Amino acid sequence: MNVHPWFPGALGRWKWLNEPIPAERLAALRVATALAVLVDICFSYLPHFTVLFSADELGGRDLCADRFRDGRFYWSVLRVLPDSWGPAALFGTWAASAVGLLFGWRTLLCGLVCWACAVSLWNQNPLLHNGGDRVRNSLLLFVSLSACAEVWSYRGRGARGVLVPGWVVKVLLVQLACIYFFSGWAKLQSPIWRNGFVMYWVAHDLAWSQWPWGAAQVPVWALRLSALVTLLWELLFPVLVLWPRGRAVALALGAAFHLATFFTLEVGMFAFYSLACYAAFVPWERLRRAG
Amino acid sequence: MSATLPEAEPRAAGAPGTAAPRPTLAAVCVGLFALWQLAYLPLANLIDFVPRRIPGPHPEVFGDPAQQRGAFTTLEPLQRAAERAGDALDFWSEVSGQEQGWGMFAPGPPPYSCFVAVEFRFADGTADTVLSLYEPDHARPGFRTPLLHNRAFNHEMSFTFEPWYLPNDKITERPDLYARLPAGARAFRVPIVSYLKWRLAAYREQHPERGAPTEVILKHRFVRTPHPAEPTVWGTTVDERPYAKWTPATGTYDAYDPVRGAFVAEGAK
Numbered sequence: 001m002n003v004h005p006w007f008p009g010a011l012g013r014w015k016w017l018n019e020p021i022p023a024e025r026l027a028a029l030r031v032a033t034a035l036a037v038l039v040d041i042c043f044s045y046l047p048h049f050t051v052l053f054s055a056d057e058l059g060g061r062d063l064c065a066d067r068f069r070d071g072r073f074y075w076s077v078l079r080v081l082p083d084s085w086g087p088a089a090l091f092g093t094w095a096a097s098a099v100g101l102l103f104g105w106r107t108l109l110c111g112l113v114c115w116a117c118a119v120s121l122w123n124q125n126p127l128l129h130n131g132g133d134r135v136r137n138s139l140l141l142f143v144s145l146s147a148c149a150e151v152w153s154y155r156g157r158g159a160r161g162v163l164v165p166g167w168v169v170k171v172l173l174v175q176l177a178c179i180y181f182f183s184g185w186a187k188l189q190s191p192i193w194r195n196g197f198v199m200y201w202v203a204h205d206l207a208w209s210q211w212p213w214g215a216a217q218v219p220v221w222a223l224r225l226s227a228l229v230t231l232l233w234e235l236l237f238p239v240l241v242l243w244p245r246g247r248a249v250a251l252a253l254g255a256a257f258h259l260a261t262f263f264t265l266e267v268g269m270f271a272f273y274s275l276a277c278y279a280a281f282v283p284w285e286r287l288r289r290a291g
Numbered sequence: 292m293s294a295t296l297p298e299a300e301p302r303a304a305g306a307p308g309t310a311a312p313r314p315t316l317a318a319v320c321v322g323l324f325a326l327w328q329l330a331y332l333p334l335a336n337l338i339d340f341v342p343r344r345i346p347g348p349h350p351e352v353f354g355d356p357a358q359q360r361g362a363f364t365t366l367e368p369l370q371r372a373a374e375r376a377g378d379a380l381d382f383w384s385e386v387s388g389q390e391q392g393w394g395m396f397a398p399g400p401p402p403y404s405c406f407v408a409v410e411f412r413f414a415d416g417t418a419d420t421v422l423s424l425y426e427p428d429h430a431r432p433g434f435r436t437p438l439l440h441n442r443a444f445n446h447e448m449s450f451t452f453e454p455w456y457l458p459n460d461k462i463t464e465r466p467d468l469y470a471r472l473p474a475g476a477r478a479f480r481v482p483i484v485s486y487l488k489w490r491l492a493a494y495r496e497q498h499p500e501r502g503a504p505t506e507v508i509l510k511h512r513f514v515r516t517p518h519p520a521e522p523t524v525w526g527t528t529v530d531e532r533p534y535a536k537w538t539p540a541t542g543t544y545d546a547y548d549p550v551r552g553a554f555v556a557e558g559a560k
Contacts, residue, residue, distance in 0.1 A: 001317075001321075003315070003317045003318050003321045004318055005318055005321040005322035005324075005325050006314035006315075006318040006319045006321075006322040007322045007325075007326065008322075011326065017325075017329075039438075043438050043439060044438050044439070044441050044442050045442055047439055047440075048440070048442055048443045051443065051489070052442055052443065052446065057485070057489050058443075058446060058482070058485055058486060058489055059485075060485065062481065063481055063482055063485065064481070064482065065481070066478070071346070072385060073381075073382050073385040073386050074385050075386070115388070118388065119387070119388035122388055123388070125446075126449075127445060127446045127449040127482055128442045128443075128445050128446050129442075129445060130445055131393060131395060134388070134389065134390055134391075137387070137388035137389055138387075138388075138389045141387060141388075141389070142328075145321060145324065167321075167322075167325040168325075170325075170329070171325060171328045171329060171332070174328075174329055174332050174333065175332050178332050178333055178336050178391065178393065179393045180393075182336045182339075182357075182391075182392075182393045182394070183393040183394055183395045183397060186357070186393070186394035186397035186398070187394070187396070187397040187398070187399075189397070189398065190397055190398035190399050192398070192399045193397065193398070193399055197519070198396070198399035198400070200519055201399060201400045201401070201402060201516060202396060202399065202400055204516045204517065204523075204525075205400045205404045205516065206404035206406075206426065206427055206429070206432055206514055206516075206525055206526075207404045207405065207406060207423075207425060207426075207448065207451075208400060208404075210434065210435045210436075210437060211432075211433075211434040211435070212427075212432045212525070213431055213432050213433070213434075213523075214434065216523040220519045262437055262438075263437060265396075266435070266437075266441060266444055266448075267395075267441075268437075268438060268441030268442070268444075268445065269438070269441070270395075
């Protein structure tokens with residue numbers, strides 16, 4: 001959906017908000033998001049699909065019925081589909097729309113369908129999910145409304161030097177800044193984050209660490225240092241991204257953080273969806289220039 | 292986000308001509324959406340710091356745990372205005388699936404790991420306990436493959452969030468916090484009973500000789516983590532505490548009150 005947004009008054013002249021960006025960046029965001037959804041479906045949901053979604057096991061549409069009480073606005077298409085085939089139909093639709101998004105086919109439609117499936121799952125059983133799935137929901141909404149199929153789509157590589165509206169990247173940057181800064185603020189209140197020992201306890205936690213024995217081989221000072229760097233990076237993220245070099249440092253640290261947590265802690269898809277956001281900040285257009 | 296393009300003259304795909312055209316409905320909608328998102332994202336996080344009188348069950352099982360509850364002022368119009376603003380932000384959070392309130396691994400784990408376990412009690416007075424699917428061998432915990440078990444892991448670990456920071460040895464220090472646990476166990480009634488039924492079905496398949504248990508209890512296990520100066524040996528102490536009890540024959544469900552040290556039926560004072 002390549003629509004140049006209209007902003008009222010002075011906002012329409014605000015360079016930061018109106019600056020167009022190379023089309024490759026939004027195309028990369030679209031591809032990374034679609035790939036993350038497909039990985040999510042294939043590797044995190046499908047291995048336990050029957051157990052997680054069967055009403056006779058851990059699923060069923062009334063599992064978290066209280067979430068849909070009067071006065072709340074949660075919704076899920078699984079509330080109106082039968083337990084017998086509803087989840088399978090939803091996953092089939094979700095995967096098909098993710099493939100459509102991957103190839104840049106009707107991205108508004110595919111993106112919104114993808115988003116509706118993701119939110120439906122999130123609302124139907126929040127127990128299965130974590131903060132990474134909230135990133136997923138936001139990401140799919142933003143991608144669906146963006147000009148993400150001008151290049152690298154089923155129509156081909158696209159024209160050279162195409163610029164598209166960049167508002168999505170700005171919204172994404174604000175979302176990332178909120179995630180990191182408010183997480184950092186919450187951590188700052190904790191004494192074990194301030195002295196760095198939190199990473200020792202996390203790494204040795206038999207539930208949340210994916211390899212406590214391996215983590216036990218890492219010196220305590222290194223674990224403490226990683227905690228303090230994480231805390232500083234999260235708190236400073238909104239400031240660092242204000243200028244290009246700081247943004248590159250903040251995003252590089254972020255990529256390292258998400259990769260490290262993916263392999264060491266039980267964070268699931270949080271790492272993949274966060275890294276998918278980062279795809280919009282890589283200067284992919286330089287690859288074309290180099291080629 | 293600026294980029295210098297090497298090719299001749301960059302052109303914006305679908306860019307308007309030199310004369311500013313009248314904005315289309317789509318352009319207005321996208322513009323307003325972008326502005327709303329730019330305002331919504333920080334505001335939805337900041338509103339958590341403003342205490343609000345939120346109706347509904349407490350503790351709220353799902354939703355934004357970072358939201359402070361209560362009142363921040365005695366000026367009713369001001370308090371109400373903040374709450375209406377919060378309601379509007381909540382509305383968009385819920386409708387769009389973008390709930391905010393971030394705190395990855397804050398405040399951090401306590402010096403023990405918390406797992407669930409299921410105890411089956413039989414009419415003959417015997418009992419059998421099955422551990423969490425994710426509780427490893429304490430002697431040498433192995434590597435757990437990322438991602439493949441994460442959804443099922445999340446489901447099971449949801450039952451540990453409330454008691455996680457409430458080990459047995461601190462009950463006398465803050466009994467008010469422990470007194471909230473039964474309400475949490477009741478709020479999770481449906482998913483906990485479905486989990487207990489699922490574990491029971493698997494147990495009976497593996498132990499057909501045991502027959503049906505009279506009671507099925509969800510317990511928490513607090514497995515001590517070695518301190519930094521100690522040898523790396525997990526579980527030198529393992530504390531257990533019941534959380535909820537389901538009686539298969541009658542379908543009754545009771546929450547455990549650690550302050551009283553007993554199960555309490557729903558509605559009991």
